Amino acid sequence: MAAFILDGKKIANDIRAEVASEIRTLTAAGVRPGLAVILVGNNPASEIYVRGKVKTSEELGIYSEKLTPPPTISTEALLKIVADLNRRDEIDGILVQLPLPAQVDSKRVLMAVDPAKDVDGFHPMNVGFLSTQRPGLVPCTPAGIMEILRRSNIPIAGREAVVVGRSDIVGKPTAMLLLNANATVTVCHSKTRDLPAVCRRADILIAAIGRAGMITRDFVKPGATVIDVGMNKVTDAAEFNSLFAGDRKREDIFRTSGSTLIGDLHPQVAEVAGAITPVPGGVGPLTIAMLMANTVKAAKMRRGSRVPELSKA
Numbered sequence: 001m002a003a004f005i006l007d008g009k010k011i012a013n014d015i016r017a018e019v020a021s022e023i024r025t026l027t028a029a030g031v032r033p034g035l036a037v038i039l040v041g042n043n044p045a046s047e048i049y050v051r052g053k054v055k056t057s058e059e060l061g062i063y064s065e066k067l068t069p070p071p072t073i074s075t076e077a078l079l080k081i082v083a084d085l086n087r088r089d090e091i092d093g094i095l096v097q098l099p100l101p102a103q104v105d106s107k108r109v110l111m112a113v114d115p116a117k118d119v120d121g122f123h124p125m126n127v128g129f130l131s132t133q134r135p136g137l138v139p140c141t142p143a144g145i146m147e148i149l150r151r152s153n154i155p156i157a158g159r160e161a162v163v164v165g166r167s168d169i170v171g172k173p174t175a176m177l178l179l180n181a182n183a184t185v186t187v188c189h190s191k192t193r194d195l196p197a198v199c200r201r202a203d204i205l206i207a208a209i210g211r212a213g214m215i216t217r218d219f220v221k222p223g224a225t226v227i228d229v230g231m232n233k234v235t236d237a238a239e240f241n242s243l244f245a246g247d248r249k250r251e252d253i254f255r256t257s258g259s260t261l262i263g264d265l266h267p268q269v270a271e272v273a274g275a276i277t278p279v280p281g282g283v284g285p286l287t288i289a290m291l292m293a294n295t296v297k298a299a300k301m302r303r304g305s306r307v308p309e310l311s312k313a
């Protein structure tokens with residue numbers, strides 16, 4: 001039987017509606033959550049991501065600011081911009097869009113963001129809060145993966161979870177969230193031996209690798225839930241045909257645009273898994289929704305103690 005498709009778009013829309021309602025409550029109490037996005041340079045993918053973040057902020061009623069310093073900016077100058085945003089009370093969330101140009105020390109810049117405004121959840125203080133199960137800001141994509149699992153009633157506690165990928169942005173925080181939710185977690189990477197066998201242990205398999213179609217049916221236990229985080233653009237016709245020959249919808253997209261977006265799952269995984277997230281329309285929409293949720297969370301955490309009625313919001 002074909003796998004159940006976990007509809008990330010619908011889940012993201014539900015979260016957006018909940019967040020919008022919280023924003024209305026906060027705004028009525030005199031606090032409009034504010035998000036500042038710093039975009040350095042003209043990386044086309046980054047520009048698309050930032051546009052989506054600013055547009056969604058506006059739709060939901062978050063005050064948003066986009067800062068676009070020149071691509072030649074120095075680390076010191078960028079640190080000054082971050083320091084200014086840290087000081088401004090109307091800014092609750094600061095997001096530094098990665099990657100930064102080579103001359104900028106990205107780690108220093110991310111470290112400079114006030115942990116209370118770190119809506120990406122990348123600051124070591126928030127990483128520490130996550131690993132010690134204290135309230136903090138959690139990275140958006142991993143938080144979104146957990147929302148998909150929870151809102152789809154996928155059991156987590158006591159289950160075997162395997163995360164392929166150990167990046168600070170996706171793999172590691174996702175593993176930590178699954179562990180905090182009482183899964184038995186294995187983290188895999190490029191040096192893992194017999195990856196298919198390790199993955200086949202998973203009741204919940206998270207693919208966060210960045211390799212088109214790498215996870216084939218041999219990696220998947222029948223009935224498992226498989227979350228596809230990968231976003232890979234396929235432009236090569238031979239590669240496309242090896243993955244999607246016969247898929248009319250994809251063929252049309254590929255013919256007209258010359259490329260298609262594919263995750264880390266091979267299409268045949270749908271024949272074995274119990275449930276999968278599609279690409280596009282799976283994890284992707286959750287990332288922006290959770291950024292909005294984090295901005296509201298930051299606004300409440302920062303101001304809650306000073307505006308007591310907000311703690312009920």
Ligand code: NDP
Nearest residue numbers: 141165166167170189190208209210229230231283284287
């Ligand atoms: P990274 O490149 O930082 O990490 C990739 C991980 O995959 C590494 O840990 C690497 O192992 C591992 N890996 C690479 N090749 C293999 C292999 N052959 N076998 C096993 N493991 C392997 O990527 P990110 O974590 O930043 O992103 C992963 C994917 O998720 C990308 O496609 C990215 O575009 C996508 N993404 C999607 C988001 C969304 O909103 N949907 C948000 C963020 C990312 P090692 O550590 O040993 O090198």
